[in-house]
Structures are given as structure tokens and as C-alpha cells.
Amino acid sequence: MRISDAMIYDQASYNMANAEQQVQTAAEVSSTGIQVTHPWDNPAAAGLAVVYQGSSANFTALAQSTQAAADELSSADSALTSIGTSIQQAVTLSQEVGSGVFTAAQQAGTVDQITGIQNDIVQALNTQVGDRYIFGGTIDNAPPFSAAGAYSGNTAVRQVEVAPGVYQNASVRADVAVKGAGGGVDVFAALSALSTAVTAGNQAGILAAQGTLDTALQQVFTVQTEEGGDAAAIQTATSVNQTAQTATTTDLGDLVDASETTAASQLAQAQTAMQAAVDASQTSFQLSLVNVPQSQ
Amino acid sequence: MSNLLSLLGQTAVNLNVQQTITSTASNNISNASNPNYSRQVTNLASLPAEQEGNSFIGEGVTVQSVTQIRSQFIEAQMPSAFGSSSSATSAASTLTAVTSLDPSATGGLASQLGNYYSALQALAQNPGDASLRQAAVAAAQGLATAFNQTSQSITGAQNGVDSQLPSLASQVNALSSQMASLNAQIRMDEASGATPNDLLDQRQSIQDQLEQLTGAVPIPDASGDINMALPDGTSLVSGDTSSTMSTQVDVANGSHLDVLLTPPGGTALTIPTSDLGGTIGGLVGSRDGALATALSTLDSMAFDLGNASNAVQTAGFDINGNPGQDLFTVGGTAPGTAGTISVSSAIIANPGLLAAASTATGGTGDATNLQNLIATQTTNLATSGETPVETLANLTANYGAQTQQAQNSQTQTGAVLQNLQQMRSSVSGVSIDAETTTIDQAQNVYQALSKVITATDAMLQSLMAIT
Numbered sequence: 193m194r195i196s197d198a199m200i201y202d203q204a205s206y207n208m209a210n211a212e213q214q215v216q217t218a219a220e221v222s223s224t225g226i227q228v229t230h231p232w233d234n235p236a237a238a239g240l241a242v243v244y245q246g247s248s249a250n251f252t253a254l255a256q257s258t259q260a261a262a263d264e265l266s267s268a269d270s271a272l273t274s275i276g277t278s279i280q281q282a283v284t285l286s287q288e289v290g291s292g293v294f295t296a297a298q299q300a301g302t303v304d305q306i307t308g309i310q311n312d313i314v315q316a317l318n319t320q321v322g323d324r325y326i327f328g329g330t331i332d333n334a335p336p337f338s339a340a341g342a343y344s345g346n347t348a349v350r351q352v353e354v355a356p357g358v359y360q361n362a363s364v365r366a367d368v369a370v371k372g373a374g375g376g377v378d379v380f381a382a383l384s385a386l387s388t389a390v391t392a393g394n395q396a397g398i399l400a401a402q403g404t405l406d407t408a409l410q411q412v413f414t415v416q417t418e419e420g421g422d423a424a425a426i427q428t429a430t431s432v433n434q435t436a437q438t439a440t441t442t443d444l445g446d447l448v449d450a451s452e453t454t455a456a457s458q459l460a461q462a463q464t465a466m467q468a469a470v471d472a473s474q475t476s477f478q479l480s481l482v483n484v485p486q487s488q
Numbered sequence: 489m490s491n492l493l494s495l496l497g498q499t500a501v502n503l504n505v506q507q508t509i510t511s512t513a514s515n516n517i518s519n520a521s522n523p524n525y526s527r528q529v530t531n532l533a534s535l536p537a538e539q540e541g542n543s544f545i546g547e548g549v550t551v552q553s554v555t556q557i558r559s560q561f562i563e564a565q566m567p568s569a570f571g572s573s574s575s576a577t578s579a580a581s582t583l584t585a586v587t588s589l590d591p592s593a594t595g596g597l598a599s600q601l602g603n604y605y606s607a608l609q610a611l612a613q614n615p616g617d618a619s620l621r622q623a624a625v626a627a628a629q630g631l632a633t634a635f636n637q638t639s640q641s642i643t644g645a646q647n648g649v650d651s652q653l654p655s656l657a658s659q660v661n662a663l664s665s666q667m668a669s670l671n672a673q674i675r676m677d678e679a680s681g682a683t684p685n686d687l688l689d690q691r692q693s694i695q696d697q698l699e700q701l702t703g704a705v706p707i708p709d710a711s712g713d714i715n716m717a718l719p720d721g722t723s724l725v726s727g728d729t730s731s732t733m734s735t736q737v738d739v740a741n742g743s744h745l746d747v748l749l750t751p752p753g754g755t756a757l758t759i760p761t762s763d764l765g766g767t768i769g770g771l772v773g774s775r776d777g778a779l780a781t782a783l784s785t786l787d788s789m790a791f792d793l794g795n796a797s798n799a800v801q802t803a804g805f806d807i808n809g810n811p812g813q814d815l816f817t818v819g820g821t822a823p824g825t826a827g828t829i830s831v832s833s834a835i836i837a838n839p840g841l842l843a844a845a846s847t848a849t850g851g852t853g854d855a856t857n858l859q860n861l862i863a864t865q866t867t868n869l870a871t872s873g874e875t876p877v878e879t880l881a882n883l884t885a886n887y888g889a890q891t892q893q894a895q896n897s898q899t900q901t902g903a904v905l906q907n908l909q910q911m912r913s914s915v916s917g918v919s920i921d922a923e924t925t926t927i928d929q930a931q932n933v934y935q936a937l938s939k940v941i942t943a944t945d946a947m948l949q950s951l952m953a954i955t
Binding site: 256346480 | 520521523527583584587589590591592598599601602603605606609610612613614616617845849850851852853854855856859862863865866877878880881882884885886887888889891892895906909910913914915916917918919920921922
């Protein structure tokens with residue numbers, strides 16, 4: 193093949209431009225640590241990266257929401273335990289006053305204790321997580337229970353998304369737990385009846401109230417058991433979402449991130465190729481008859 | 489009849505031939521770095537021999553012509569290579585200018601879409617929380633801004649194409665006009681029997697440039713003219729006349745520029761995108777192809793997602809129990825929506841207007857309508873038939889595939905062109921070594937001829953001394 197001078201210089205220019213492009217690409221991958229920066233670097237991977245990013249963000253959000261719901265249910269559980277303890281105190285008190293004759297002063301002291309128990313229950317039912325009342329259904333910006341035990345919340349049960357499109361109950365119906373909604377007993381009415389019976393020295397009334405409080409105690413336990421089930425499911429969902437988020441992030445990294453070793457190797461290879469192109473070009477430039485007389 | 493005096497005369501002629509050879513080689517060396525130059529050779533022919541007795545005595549050599557060296561085989565492949573390479577290069581450079589679809593771009597659509605739904609998810613857990621409402625509205629604004637910026641990035645690339653077209657059309661017109669003039673000049677010179685090598689080089693250079701700019705192909709005719717026609721056959725240069733390329737706003741195509749061609753004395757005709765080649769074809773093709781498709785998909789996505797979100801919002805109730813209102817401000821039709829979509833200014837001013845509840849009396853903790861809004865994440869959009877993330881993923885992958893295809897085409901056609909240019913250079917390029925050798929050879933011949941003159945002169949002197 194006949195070789196013109198332009199061929200030598202054009203080929204050198206072409207080779208060096210290609211080598212520079214390879215060095216630039218390898219340097220970008222090596223310095224950023226990302227092998228899919230642009231959609232055209234790997235179209236399929238770029239599309240998948242968008243999906244993984246969406247999934248990762250979604251799992252993160254779900255995990256945070258379920259964790260927040262789990263925290264609220266944990267607070268609800270503590271409150272229900274406290275309420276159960278209070279009711280148990282009332283039952284114990286009723287047993288004490290129902291087993292003998294009390295003086296007026298003792299009766300008054302017992303009534304005060306019952307009032308204190310009621311206050312404790314109301315306080316527990318007005319538990320807040322952050323600025324949110326957790327026992328008011330979806331009416332969460334005001335205390336759901338008055339001092340007398342009147343309920344101003346609603347019957348809604350808040351739900352949390354545990355997986356895309358899958359919801360889990362995330363609140364307790366306090367009206368069911370302590371107000372007897374749905375066929376149960378009203379704890380506050382029972383306490384009031386107990387107080388009235390104690391004041392009147394009405395043993396039959398005290399026993400009746402005691403019975404109601406026993407039922408109320410079981411009622412609270414039942415709700416607490418349901419709440420525990422919900423909490424366990426939510427906690428499981430939190431773990432699942434956290435695991436899924438981690439896995440998705442790993443998948444995204446595998447897809448998009450460059451291997452440091454490979455990137456460094458490719459950069460070194462590209463630099464070597466470029467140096468070879470430069471050396472070859474320099475050698476080609478010197479191979480001319482024009483240079484012969486000068487070198488001799 | 490050969491004699492010493494005629495021998496002197498022949499030798500003088502032959503010396504001139506060597507000077508011409510040296511002059512041609514010198515001209516070649518001078519043009520060694522001129523990319524538009526085709527090397528020339530001095531074509532020699534032996535002078536008719538003179539018969540003396542039963543022998544023919546040669547009379548030496550003469551210059552028959554000085555012609556340029558070109559391979560028709562290679563030249564026939566150049567137009568397509570120039571057009572394809574330029575088209576692919578301009579398309580690739582246009583498409584790779586858009587980086588707003590980078591999957592990992594900070595603040596990009598992918599991350600903002602995730603942020604939006606994450607913020608809604610967080611708000612759904614406590615819809616009465618003012619800071620979470622503020623964050624959700626900010627995330628919605630972030631999503632709208634990402635749509636706006638991605639749209640601007642794509643339309644910016646399209647407008648960048650438009651901004652280049654008038655000057656490219658002017659270049660085409662200048663080159664076409666020059667080519668028509670050169671056709672006339674070359675025709676005239678060749679009629680005189682000479683080969684106007686420099687004019688041929690000029691015309692070849694212009695032809696190359698027109699091929700690169702428009703993808704035009706040369707059509708030589710019997711008169712020696714080179715006519716140029718666009719890929720669809722529309723005449724660009726015909727003999728010594730040329731058509732005029734211009735641009736015109738096409739309202740039906742997003743007010744982008746159409747390319748028109750007006751033949752001499754004729755009316756302007758719009759050239760379809762598919763009939764444009766070269767740099768202009770690559771630019772217009774990428775503008776009306778991959779970029780337009782990406783923008784259309786983006787617009788539909790913004791329009792459908794905005795309307796789906798609004799439909800949910802207007803079905804719900806805000807924190808005060810009032811009916812919800814549109815979250816996003818979108819236009820009446822999809823085109824342009826990605827560039828203009830925004831969050832309702834009323835909701836920005838008062839995030840409490842976000843309709844989280846599904847009933848008026850749901851209370852501040854009612855997130856059921858928010859859950860419906862979150863469900864748009866997994867609901868197929870009207871136009872794409874896919875979820876928002878899937879739509880964006882496909883948009884990203886498709887744009888990447890088209891850009892990668894343009895890059896691959898750029899690499900492939902670039903390699904073909906490089907190879908052809910090397911082959912052209914191999915045939916038509918100047919080799920200084922070869923020219924130096926030619927000069928050395930001519931110099932040696934010249935020296936030898938000088939000796940012939942010296943010897944002939946000595947012989948004449950001897951002869952004259954005798955007489």
C-alpha cells in the first residue's frame with residue numbers, strides 16, 4: 193500500500209483521538225465510581241436503575257412509616273398495659289370494699305382512689321406520640337377522652353402501608369377497648385358505678401361493678417392482644433422493607449457502580465494504549481527520507 | 489536525420505522535461521499538508537523515433553500532460569461515507585448533550601419521583617403534622633421542577649438544533665453556488681484540452697463539504713459537470729445553477745424549523761426529515777426523532793400523573809374538612825405539560841389544603857385519601873399503560889438505546905470514513921519520500937543529460953578542430 197504523509201499524520205491523529213477518548217471514559221468511570229452515568233452507557237441498566245431507585249425509595253419510605261407506626265403501637269401497648277393495671281387496681285379495690293364494712297372516711301378514701309384510677313386511665317388514653325393523640329381514631333389533634341371519660345374520637349382505625357398496596361391496622365380502637373363499643377362494657381361507667389356503690393355502701397352494687405370491671409379487664413386484654421398482633425405484623429414488615437431496601441440498594445450499586453479494580457485497570461490500560469499511540473506516531477513522523485541526510 | 493546539433497536540441501528539450509517533473513514534484517511537496525489537494529504526476533511520452541537505415545533512433549521524451557491521481561473506485565464510496573458519518577456524528581453529539589435523563593442525576597426525575605412518594609408515605613403516617621405536609625408539598629414542587637428541567641433540557645437541545653440550521657443552510661448555499669461556478673469554469677477549461685487540476689481539487693473539496701452537510705450525492709454528466717442531489721433526488725446543484733436552501737418555522741412541529749429548497753426560478757419545497765442527510769439530516773433527525781419522542785413521553789407522563797393526582801386530591805378533603813383541590817397545575821392537553829407543570833400556589837401557601845382525608849369529618853389523622861394518592865405510584869398511567877416509574881424507566885432506556893445507536897453508528901461510519909480517507913490519501917495524497925525520490929531521479933537524469941550536452945559539445949569541438 194502506498195503511504196502518503198497525510199496518512200501518517202491522519203492515522204496518528206485518529207489513533208490518538210481514540211486513545212484519548214478511551215482514557216477520558218476510563219478516567220470518568222474511575223473518578224466517579226459509576227459505570228452507568230448516562231442512559232447510553234448501558235440503556236437496559238439505566239432503565240433498571242430508575243426502577244431500582246424507585247423501589248429503594250419506596251422500601252425506605254415504607255420502612256420508615258411502619259417503624260413510626262410500630263413506635264405508636266408500642267406506646268399504645270404501654271398505655272393499654274397501664275390501663276389494665278389500673279382496672280386491676282379497681283377490681284382489687286372493689287374486692288376489698290366488698291368484703292367488709294367500711295367507715296364513711298374509708299368509703300371516701302376508696303372513692304378518691306377510684307377517681308385517681310379513672311384519672312390514670314384517662315391520662316393513659318390521652319397518650320401522645322409527638323403531638324398526636326393515638327387513641328382518638330383519626331381525630332388525633334385533641335385529647336380523645338375527657339376527665340369524665342367521654343370519648344370524642346371516632347371509630348376509624350388508622351392503617352399503615354406495609355407493602356405496596358397492602359395495609360395493616362396501626363391503631364387501637366379505644367372506644368372498643370374502654371367504652372364498650374361493639375357490645376362491650378364501659379370502663380368509666382363501671383368505675384362510676386363502683387364509686388356510687390362504695391359511697392352508698394351497696395355491696396350488691398360493688399359486686400356488680402366488680403364483675404363489670406373484670407369484663408372490662410378482659411376487654412382491654414383482648415384489644416391489647418389484637419394490637420400486639422398488628423404490632424408484630426408491622427414490625428415484620430419493617431424488617432422486610434429494610435431488608436428489601438438494602439437488597440435493592442445493593443442491586444443498584446452492582447448495576448451502576450464501577451468496580452474500583454476494574455476501573456483502575458481499564459484506566460491504566462487506556463493510558464498505556466494512549467502512550468503507545470503517541471510513541472508510534474512519533475516514530476512514524478521520523479521515518480522520512482527528509483530526515484536521512486540530517487541524521488547522517 | 490540525427491546529428492550532433494539536433495542531439496543538443498533534443499537534450500535541451502529533455503532537460504525541460506526533467507524541470508517539469510521536478511516542478512510537479514515540488515508542487516506536490518508544497519501541497520503535502522493541503523487536505524484538498526490531489527497529487528499530480530507528469531505524464532511522459534517518448535518522442536517518435538527517427539529511422540536511420542534499418543534502425544529507429546529515439547528522440548527522447550516529452551511531457552504529455554500533468555494530471556491528478558484519483559481512484560474512481562474509492563471516490564464513488566466517499567459521498568455515502570461522508571453523509572453517514574456526519575449524520576451520525578451530529579446526531580450523537582446532539583443526543584448526548586441531554587444529561588437530565590441520567591438515572592443517578594442529583595435532583596433528576598428518578599430521584600424526585602422517589603422523593604415525592606416517600607414524602608407522601610411519611611405524611612400518610614401522620615397527616616396532621618404540619619412539617620410533614622410542608623415536606624410533601626416541597627417534594628411535589630421538586631417533582632414538578634424535575635419535569636420542568638428535564639423538559640427544558642430536551643427542548644434546549646431541540647432549540648440548539650434550530651439555531652444551527654440557518655447558518656448551515658447558508659453554508660450549503662455558498663458551497664452550492666461555488667460548485668455551480670466551478671462546473672462552468674472547469675467545463676470551459678477542459679474544452680481547451682487542458683486539465684484544470686486545481687479547479688478539480690476545489691470542486692472536489694466543495695463536493696465533500698456538501699456531502700457532509702446534506703448527505704447529497706454527486707451525479708456526473710457527460711459534459712464533465714458534477715451535479716449534486718439530496719438523498720431523495722432533489723437537485724441541489726445542476727450544472728452551473730444551484731438551488732437555495734432556507735429554513736421556516738413549522739408551527740405544527742413545535743415551532744421548530746423546517747428545511748426548504750428553492751430551485752432556480754421555482755417555489756420553495758419543504759424537505760421531509762427522512763430526505764435530509766449529513767450534518768443537517770442528523771441534527772433534524774435527532775430533533776424530530778429521539779428528542780421529540782422523549783419529550784412527548786415526558787409530557788404524557790407529567791400530564792397523566794398530574795391529572796391522576798388531581799383526581800385523587802379533588803375526591804378528598806383537606807385538613808379543615810373542605811373539599812380538596814388540584815395539587816398540580818397542568819394544561820388541557822399533554823404537549824408542553826412537562827415544561828409547565830407546577831404545584832398549586834394555594835397549596836404551596838397552605839399545605840393544609842392537601843386533601844389527606846377521604847371524608848369531611850375524617851379528622852386530621854385520616855390518611856385514606858393520601859393512601860389513594862400514594863397508590864398512583866403503582867397505577868398505570870393513561871397513555872403509557874405503565875406505572876410512573878416504569879414509564880420513566882422505559883423513557884430512559886429508550887433514549888439511551890437511541891443515543892447509543894447513534895454513538896455506535898458514529899463509531900462505525902467514522903471508522904469506514906477513516907478507512908476510505910486513508911485509501912483516498914494512499915492514492916491521491918502526497919508522499920514526500922516518493923516526491924523526493926522523484927526529484928532525485930529527475931536530478932540524476934538532468935545531470936546525465938548535462939553530460940550528454942558536454943560530450944556532444946566536446947564532439948562538436950573535436951569535429952570543428954578537424955575542419
